[in-house]
Amino acid sequence: MTTTFSAFGVKIRLSAALLAVLLGLAAQSVTAGELLVIAHRGASGERPEHTLAAFERAIDQGADYIEPDLVVTSDNILVVRHENELSDTTDVAAHEEFADRRRSKTVDGELVNGWFAEDFTLAELRTLRARERIPGLRPANAHFDGLYPVPTLAEVLQLVRAKEAESGRRIGIYPELKHPTFLLEQGFDIVDLLVTALRKADLDDADDLVFVQSFEVGPLQRLNRMVEVPLVLLVKPGAGPADEPAMRYEEMLTPSGLAEIATYADAIGADLRLLLTGDGVPTGTIAAAQGAGLKVHVWTLRHENAFLPPIVQRGTGESAPGDLAGLVGIVKAAGVDGVFTDHPAVVVRAAERWDYPARRAVTM
Template sequence: MVRALLLILAALVATPVAAAPGEDFIVIAHRGASGERPEHTLAAYERAIDQGADYIEPDLVVTKDLVLVARHENELSDTTDVADHEEFADRRRGKTIDGRLVNGWFAEDFTLAELRTLRAKERLPTLRPGNAEFDGLYTVPTFAEILRLVAAKERETGRRVGIYPELKHPEFLLQEGFDTVDLLVTALREADLDDAVDPVFVQSFEVTTLRRLNAMIEVPLVQLVASQGGPADEPSMTYAAMLSASGLAEVATYADVIGADFRLLFTAEGSPTGLVDAAHDAGLKVHGWTLRKENGFLPVAFRRPGGEGEEGCYNHMYDLLVSAKVDGVFTDDPGKVVLLPKQVWNGWCG
């Protein structure tokens, strides 16, 4: 694969201007501008909006008192300072989530008031030490606060800003007594953001969740798919089967977009797998995840000298995605990605 990618890299370097995306191509700020600020903070979302992202993406979990909040997972220790709070030491426990035992502190065991005493921290401090300098500055935001931020930035800038929420572990949380589907639908209706024309996508790895949403709201829905495994709520189903011609046709009955791991979009030789064309034939758009600037997240051929945290040739990864005709990309670095179609490479990442 490295040799094939090197050949592709050589061809891309010979092309002085970035590949041009489709007219409706969107840039989705993955957890905000999470390459520059701790993820899922109002600071990360606002920075992404200021940098021109088309959509911001909050992952949503729930508090004990039924408030939707933004965290990468319902387990809090990776992204907050909860472990430093002696008053919550007895809240640490183990839970089996989607078939996996997880130990830690969980958002659904805290009221919003208790959660407000925590502070966000960088999830990848070794890779992103600059982000870690912002540790302790920000609280865990509610979904309502994110919607207010978006509305305020729209008034300030005069442009629409989309939201792209993901419900995290909705089936598990439903079994725990928390219906995050209903909470999200209620929030979108109250904000008048539940129609097909509104700049909203709702995403989930779970099929039942998306089928419920499809019966409740009109906004586009996104079936997330990974390179291995299958939906947690459908143990007999695999993502591979969902991406067959018949599987895509079935997905199209309840969703509008496939949110695909990059590894599903390219072969080991670096060529398009045909998934994008197959999804388009089924009437589905494709949004790829996740474009990040650091070497550690890029194919070996697209890395530059330095460590895992050094900036690599993300521009060439972008070109591969555009050449595969994806309709949008999730990125931790929206400020860089929105500029790529306007840039001339001049071999800067050769």
Template sequence: MRILFLLAALAFSAPGHAQMIIAHRGASGERPEHTLAAYERAIDAGADFIEPDLVVTKDLVLVARHENELSDTTDVAAREEFADRRKTKEIDGALVSGWFAEDFTLAELRTLRAKERLTGLRPANARFDGLYQVPTFAEIVALVRAKQAETGRTVGLYPELKHPAFLLQQGIDSVDLFVGALKKEGLDGKAIPLFVQCFEVAPLQRLDRLTDLPLVQLVATTGGPADEAGMSYAEMVTPTGLAHVARYADAIGPDVRMLVGVDGASTGLVEAAHAAGLQVHGWTVRKENAFLPPPLRIGSGEGTKGNYPAAWNILAATGVDALFTDDPALAVGVRRSASR
């Protein structure tokens, strides 16, 4: 009960208006993730940034998928014509079986259709299965430009480079492709604000030399960068580790569970990162009970909407600079309420 009261107190005292809202894979709480529909939904809801995770096709086109393995988010497994493309690959130290973006040309990928990944938690999203193609990075940029022209509101891009070390082993330099795409699209981070994020270190260090864009070192509760054997994320968020990250990055992107303890109080990571000159962009705030701590759940269903405003405000109380969310419309509402 003490924890519940503390969580409630933090929720009502938090400066919820201060955080940038990053639409995690678009409005993925309302539409299948990484589709133009999800990104447009997020922009219309008022998100400050939309986040495309970038993988690469066989013919070297950047496209948006959460992972390079396609079966969780497309209908590829049901396509008989691609049955022989199923493979098992070792990615970042783990064996993964399925169909991979780098084994498909863009034209082949275009024949697939997106589907909801979390059908058990978000059955309503499955209504949109089969409607949308896998978008290219260029199409996402075009959408942002069109929506900015339509609304007069600035919307940022927050791409993540997925598995660049693995792709480099396959002969695909996703960093080089991404820099080329930035130049082709004229993206310098001004007309369209832009952060670039990655869980690996070397790609960000390369980007630090090749661009002037703000860079974000992603960190998780376990493990470490796939391209830095022996380095852990736990070490990277110590004062010494943060000072090292600050040499090439402008922010860290931690799992939100690294920002608050079980009692809802700050772990001190935000303060430590700020002391090192780094912003903190936490991931990911979601509305479903399955993603919320027990005191903030409502009812017993895993997919039932819990106390999202309290979750957002508890995190806001840490002073975090930005938060990723699957539900930007809810986040905008919380921020608007706090600003009043």
């Protein structure tokens, strides 16, 4: 059974199960405020991730923040890639001149074989081109393989400035430090490099539209002493910070653990599975974190069934599109403060539709 109702002139169809979840959340009197939309590596559901094209498309679609993951070159330039290992997101394997750069490294306790950004100069990286990371799920994105270079953080900031001038609105950045402790052991201090970049761009004050995120504790504690921008500890199930191997994220999400996080961070960026059950029911983590004074941002909202909880999966097949707009309604009603998404256009529209104070006046 499905139910149709209109909100702001837009008709929305809900399954009976999803409608029950939404009404149940509303009955809990959860207050849902403005939802930050964070473009996860850009509009990466439509363009290869971490390209200037993906970032510009996300900005044009109304994202509040864009999220660049940061790694470093051998000449200490911050560049934007999902990982320091390059073969999943570039054509490095096709470059015979770099065949001897392939090697194995133990990164955060995991043996990784491939080509690593920190072994290349920026000039060498400029010869590579981006490719779609998950072409099996996103074959349309693969049509753009080979078109875009690897951008630097400085180029992403320049793009943001240009789009702010063009659009007349402020656009935030939400950089993630990738493997900062591992890279420090290799001689690259990406914490210091990021702070220097933020100061140079005049983006290190509390009122700047910047969040800095990491899965690691020590780098956030350092940043807390160096900049005023809000900091975010990333958390996921079944793991712990690479720089604190005795700690587990689930244990850090207890009341005492959240109180400790609040001494050096301003928010948690949480895997959806830590916040909601597969049926869309809150686990209690959102309320607990907010009770400790932390904002809660959830990752990652994507429209393919492979990434969606069962309640909003539709059709068959991992690449089939599910009900992403319905999931936005669930997380907004549950009280999260922001969402990371590969599909900012869909989430921006859905966030505008799911205005919960107004929704109570809607006739179903």
